[in-house]
Amino acid sequence: MRAVTWQGKGRMSVEDVPDPWIQDPDDIVVRVTSSGLCGSDLHLYEPLAPFMEVGDVVGHEPIGVVEEVGRDVTSLRPGDRVVVPFNVSCGRCWMCAHGLHSQCETTQNVEQGTGASLFGYSKLYGQVPGAQAEYLRVPFADRLPIKVPDGPPDDRFVFLSDVLPTAWQAVEYAALQPGDTLLVLGAGPIGDMCARIALMRGIRVFVVDPVPERLQRVSAYGAEVLVTDSDADTVTTVLEVTRGRGADAVIDAVGMEAHGSPAAESMAKVVGLLPDRVAQPLMRRAGVDRLAALHLAIQAVRRGGTVSVVGVYGGPMDPMPLMEMFDKQVQLRMGQANVRRWSDDILALLLEPTDHLGVESFATHHLPLEEAPAAYHDFRAKNDGMVKVLFRP
Template sequence: MKAVVFHDIGDIRLEDVPEPQIEQPTDAIVKLTSSAICGTDLHMVRGTFSGMVPGTILGHEGVGIVEQIGSDVRNLKVGDRVVIPSTIACGYCSYCRAGYYSQCDNANPNGKSAGTAFFGGPKETGPFNGLQAEKARVPFANANLVKLPQEVTDDKAILISDIFPTGYFGADMANIKPGHTVAVFGCGPVGLFAIASAKLMDAGRIFAIDTIPSRLEKARELGAEVIDYNAEDPVEALKRLTGGIGVDSAIDAVGVDANKPQSGPAAEQAQQQSETFQQEVQKVAPQTNPQGDNWHPGDAPSQVSEWAVQALAKAGTLSVIGVYPPTDQFFPIGMAMNKNLTINMGNCNHRKYVPHLVELVRVNAIDPTTILTQVDEMSNAIDAYKIFDQRQQGWHKVELVPGM
């Protein structure tokens, strides 16, 4: 079968690989009818996350039809149409029973303390072959496959595999109450779904911070008030637009790949903060190298972390769903502590949210396809990766299908 395969940083290929087989009685084999490219996939290709095993199939978003089931899969049958939650969970450990599916004790073969298991990730996440393929093996299929009603098309369902649940998770962790003011940093597909989810939770005002015009326009279409961080200082703008108070909730939907502003007062502020941080590091521990050879004293906390903590009202809530590597150690904790901020973060517990979001889509409470902008054949996957990585105008989310 055809699949998108990781070989090295910057080297992915569409090639023929063996078809997956049932390995455990709790497995299922799914014939994929839709998959997608996610910003997290770019972390693997760029080398932001180390430990990728050459030969691993990429991708963690999938919709398809059950082709085979193991003897212990009792809630599905061959022919069922399903969506695959991106993170993998056993469904029966104490964490899964409490809804913390991304912290499952049993899914990750590296051990109970190994952390989140997901499709198409580095060695410490399994590794499990991903879903940018014609077929996939799904472990613990009774928990990791959710049946789809006829009303939810593939185009809608593929967005419920990862990015819609992740955006909803971010809004849920942000403790949004009716009337609250919310700032969403990053208007990629997850950030856009965080905006849509904040609306579902009756937020009063939603601010969207980005610099790519097509992303800001899409955020405006969803009802957000937009701020271009290269045109103005986002913290100053958020304070001014909230009467000097700041926002009740902030969602970091960017993570480690946040870009520094390139021009204007925000760029000057970012440069000053970086220089101050470097001076403080040299004072405290001039010879310390806490992140190994990839770290140097000029490194600083994530730009989004700085902005979010500064822009939050006292006793506000910061929700972090942007991806950070385990080696990242910097956060403006002093400022957060002195403002009595609540900080929630983590990998999305997809299986907790997917059934609820499937139902919302079924009854037309929301149409997730407003954020899907590109549909391409699997045979064009490598070119689609390149364009998506360049953040070209209008490329918010890319769906891959077997053929059109």
């Protein structure tokens, strides 16, 4: 089959790789019909390169049709339509039973010190073949895939794999009441969807992002866009609109690709030049630590407010402004989304005739898999109004 593979720092290519097959009796093989390109994939492209191997198949946001089922699978049959969550979670361990699917104890990567395996996401997360491919092997088939009805276009359901539950969790973690103020940093797909979900819940939403067309998308849903020329200016503006108090919550939907931490950027460049053996521990400890957005979040939140971190950071963030956080009594919540914890609630919303969250017009580009290498480049460069890409393998 054809699949998007990692070939080196900043290099993806579409290659012929072996078709996946049923390895365990509770596996299925899914023929992928749409597969998203995520901001998290950009971390593999560069900062997480030391954890990648040439030929790794990437991608973790698929919808498709069940092609083959293992002999123990009872709830799915060939021809069923499914969305596959990005966490590889068993659905029956203690963590899964407590709604913490991204910490699944069956697939946790103990030797790496990380949580549940993820599709297409480096040695740190199990090196599981990913979903930007024609076919995908999916384990735990009676519990992991989300069965969705035939009929509506893929775009109606595909974001259940990642964008929707991730944004949903970020808003839940922000712990807001109707009428409260939320500042969303970053208007990529995740920040955008956080804003839409919060607006639907009657929250007043401000959004910051350096890319104007991304701001336009969220403002169409009623978010108030803050056009500022520096982080200091953003903080001043937030204080002005919140009577000097700060936002009740801030969602950091930027993560380690943040613009604006020059020291950290040069650090990442230095690490990038080292051999993997040396770079891996450095990446963990010193990390890429591009913390501009997180610092901004902490400055802009009100005292007693909540910072909800959904953007992914590498390294344990040594240079955190811990004293300021402590002094301000900030609640900080974060983590990979527990997709299956939220997916039933979200699916109910998606099954309504009205497209409340605008999912059917959410993707800006639908591209053949063969165009993936250029799409990675353009998505990172934010060329051509590209916000969300769905590949059609």
